Amino acid sequence: MAGKELLKIEHLKKQYDENVVLKDISITVKQGEVVVIVGPSGCGKSTFLRCLNGLETIQGGTITYEGESVEVKSKNITKIRQKIGMVFQSYELFPHKTILENVMLSPILVQKREKNEVRKEALELLERVGLADKKDSYPRQLSGGQKQRVAIVRALCMHPEVMLFDEVTAALDPEMVREVLDVLLSLAKQGRTMLIVTHEMSFAKAIADRIVFLDKGLIVEEASPAEFFENPKTERAKQFLSTFTFDKVEKSRSVDDVKAVEAYV
Numbered sequence: 001m002a003g004k005e006l007l008k009i010e011h012l013k014k015q016y017d018e019n020v021v022l023k024d025i026s027i028t029v030k031q032g033e034v035v036v037i038v039g040p041s042g043c044g045k046s047t048f049l050r051c052l053n054g055l056e057t058i059q060g061g062t063i064t065y066e067g068e069s070v071e072v073k074s075k076n077i078t079k080i081r082q083k084i085g086m087v088f089q090s091y092e093l094f095p096h097k098t099i100l101e102n103v104m105l106s107p108i109l110v111q112k113r114e115k116n117e118v119r120k121e122a123l124e125l126l127e128r129v130g131l132a133d134k135k136d137s138y139p140r141q142l143s144g145g146q147k148q149r150v151a152i153v154r155a156l157c158m159h160p161e162v163m164l165f166d167e168v169t170a171a172l173d174p175e176m177v178r179e180v181l182d183v184l185l186s187l188a189k190q191g192r193t194m195l196i197v198t199h200e201m202s203f204a205k206a207i208a209d210r211i212v213f214l215d216k217g218l219i220v221e222e223a224s225p226a227e228f229f230e231n232p233k234t235e236r237a238k239q240f241l242s243t244f245t246f247d248k249v250e251k252s253r254s255v256d257d258v259k260a261v262e263a264y265v
């Protein structure tokens with residue numbers, strides 16, 4: 001299914017002062033691929049995604065999108081950034097704008113697109129995630145899961161070619177997790193190219209074409225979900241996965257959360 005190479009990362013190195021967060025990362029993402037990045041807290045997952053969107057200066061290696069450099073100082077960075085949409089854990093909608101206005105803002109202001117055309121598309125996208133009836137509401141009137149779906153629609157309305165998702169369900173109540181993950185699953189079914197950082201292992205297994213396990217600034221394993229979850233090759237991956245076994249999950253998480261995760265098994 002995967003097509004041409006879109007993102008190519010070679011020997012990426014990223015550090016904050018003395019702290020080398022990404023040591024030497026090389027990976028290629030093809031059109032239509034869904035790559036899920038997992039790894040322990042602090043291993044550099046968010047930093048990695050931010051580098052891919054040209055939000056961070058890098059200290060070594062290269063990142064290219066269809067052959068063009070994706071770096072803060074790159075000449076075409078504004079244009080390239082629009083091809084790479086990003087959705088974060090905190091959705092940060094504008095509180096004084098309606099849902100529809102939030103979605104329409106960037107396509108009109110940044111991309112200078114025609115207002116009626118943008119409105120039509122925004123309404124269609126809201127409809128697709130089940131939020132057409134919220135178009136005139138304000139963010140404070142929506143649940144966390146609804147707001148996160150709006151944030152996804154807002155990113156989609158910019159027509160990105162690749163989408164980066166950084167723990168988009170981490171701030172949500174357990175009962176809201178599924179509705180957001182379902183939107184991501186439907187995007188995957190449409191053949192969208194996506195890089196997803198998540199701690200929802202069952203979801204990762206369900207959606208990924210490829211799992212990338214990051215630890216201490218390096219890719220420790222890169223494998224199909226079946227391989228990674230059923231037959232991890234390294235001790236570090238085994239150890240990481242063991243923290244998600246049911247016993248431990250039950251102790252550290254609410255029962256609802258466990259149910260939401262289990263629904264993907």
Ligand SMILES: Nc1ncnc2c1ncn2[C@@H]1O[C@H](COP(=O)(O)OP(=O)(O)OP(=O)(O)O)[C@@H](O)[C@H]1O
Nearest residue numbers: 016019021039040041042043044045046047048167
């Ligand atoms: N803006 C920053 N300035 C300095 N250090 C940073 C900055 N952002 C991240 N770091 C450091 O980089 C390392 C990786 O952080 P990052 O947020 O990428 O981890 P993560 O894998 O996303 O973790 P989590 O699963 O908890 O979200 C951490 O040691 C963190 O303290």
Ligand SMILES: [Mg+2]
Nearest residue numbers: 045046047167
């Ligand atoms: Mg993070």
